[in-house]
Amino acid sequence: MIPYYEDEWVALYHGDFRDVLPALGVTADLLIADPPYGETSLSWDSWPAGWPTALRPFGKSLWCFGSMRMFLDRRDEFTGWRMSQDVVWEKHNGSGFAADRFKRVHEHALHWYRTDAAWSEIHHQTPTTGDETARQVRRKTRPPHTGNVNTSAYESHDGGPRLMRSVIYSRSMHGRAINETEKPVALLDPLIGYGCPPGGLVVDPFAGSASTLVAARQAGRRAIGVELRESQCEAAAERLSHMPLELAT
Numbered sequence: 001m002i003p004y005y006e007d008e009w010v011a012l013y014h015g016d017f018r019d020v021l022p023a024l025g026v027t028a029d030l031l032i033a034d035p036p037y038g039e040t041s042l043s044w045d046s047w048p049a050g051w052p053t054a055l056r057p058f059g060k061s062l063w064c065f066g067s068m069r070m071f072l073d074r075r076d077e078f079t080g081w082r083m084s085q086d087v088v089w090e091k092h093n094g095s096g097f098a099a100d101r102f103k104r105v106h107e108h109a110l111h112w113y114r115t116d117a118a119w120s121e122i123h124h125q126t127p128t129t130g131d132e133t134a135r136q137v138r139r140k141t142r143p144p145h146t147g148n149v150n151t152s153a154y155e156s157h158d159g160g161p162r163l164m165r166s167v168i169y170s171r172s173m174h175g176r177a178i179n180e181t182e183k184p185v186a187l188l189d190p191l192i193g194y195g196c197p198p199g200g201l202v203v204d205p206f207a208g209s210a211s212t213l214v215a216a217r218q219a220g221r222r223a224i225g226v227e228l229r230e231s232q233c234e235a236a237a238e239r240l241s242h243m244p245l246e247l248a249t
């Protein structure tokens with residue numbers, strides 16, 4: 001199978017991921033899926049039925065973008081996946097369609113792992129802020145309502161690293177995007193750092209603008225993306241070929 005774009009870190013394939021991934025026979029350290037949510041009547045916004053099951057053979061760990069409505073409506077399709085946590089992407093502008101509700105300035109990314117895998121098998125790098133020298137951090141006592149969580153409790157020490165917050169602010173790509181729902185590299189970076197070891201392989205079945213591939217490459221991870229629309233592949237390949245490879249670490 002010939003990639004639409006390829007360099008030493010990433011490859012982009014044109015087609016339906018349900019055809020491309022079996023043909024490649026890949027196993028990802030981390031899957032990142034940003035499916036069409038199927039919430040509008042726009043021609044590209046069509047939910048590929050059964051995709052969470054179709055993606056299951058290709059990795060055990062999955063970040064999936066979506067809205068709360070999408071995850072509730074589609075919850076049965078995530079059979080075979082167990083949710084580990086949710087992260088909120090806070091944007092600078094809104095994407096809501098209703099004029100009589102709160103202005104919606106966020107989306108979710110849920111982390112799932114396969115039900116046939118133990119959590120200990122899933123690569124997860126404790127997400128810390130990396131600013132441990134910048135401020136004092138107090139050792140915290142656990143609040144009583146958390147019960148007996150000693151085995152997984154994270155203890156921060158004075159001056160030590162703090163856990164990253166689960167709400168990640170990043171400007172949306174509004175006005176500079178090449179995909180209708182393009183995700184910023186700054187948002188993808190911590191998700192990739194969390195779920196994929198350095199040098200590991202990220203697979204994105206709904207590659208769109210190739211933001212995942214750009215973020216993976218910059219973070220020193222390999223990546224494979226699949227995109228159904230040729231016009232998107234063309235724009236993504238253009239983007240990938242103009243980003244200097246020296247950015248990869």
Ligand SMILES: C[S@@+](CC[C@H](N)C(=O)[O-])C[C@H]1O[C@@H](n2cnc3c(N)ncnc32)[C@H](O)[C@@H]1O
Nearest residue numbers: 016017034035179182183206208209211227228
């Ligand atoms: C929500 S967008 C992804 C945006 C992407 N995360 C980005 O940052 O640019 C979903 C993409 O999946 C593509 N798509 C839909 N069904 C697909 C399929 N079965 N296989 C591969 N790509 C598909 C659509 O053409 C669309 O570009």
